[in-house]
Amino acid sequence: MKTLFKNKIKQAKINWDKIPVGSKFNGFIDDVAISGRIQKENKEIFLCTNFSVANGDICDNTLGYQYSYSLGNGTVTEIESENVLIENIVEDPTFKIEEPIMIGDDKVVFNRGSIKVGCTTVKNSVVLEIAKKLKK
Helix, strand or coil: CCEEEECCCCCCCCCHHHCCCCCEEEEEECCEEEEEEEEEECCEEEEEECCHHHCCCCCCCCCCCCEEEECCCCCHHHHHHCCEEEEEEECCCCCCCCCCCEECCEEEEEECCEEEECCEEEEHHHHHHHHHCCCC
8 A cells, every 4th residue: 555645743735636535544533533535526525434523524425434524625724624634645556436335315334233224223133134034
């Protein structure tokens, strides 16, 4: 994996054109350490993560993560105004974008030990029981 961006103290300018979707990142939102992947949609940059502190504007495809956080167009001013500090971004050449699984208009979000469909969370044990009863 190739390191695309590394930062230590203050947010530096990031050339988002050189950062592919799915690149891994580490950083902070409101001084809480987070990690996840970079998403780009409609000229907007998103941090996709499973850390609930990042429950900001939601992108259409959170790359399998539960939450996303918008950085607007990703300028230093926008990043700092959101109280975000990105420490590093690393390219992941093995990353492949998967289309989300939808049930009706709701995206299925896969979490540790459960899935979430709309406002409903279903434990893995229940999902496995349902799967046993599916007909081929």
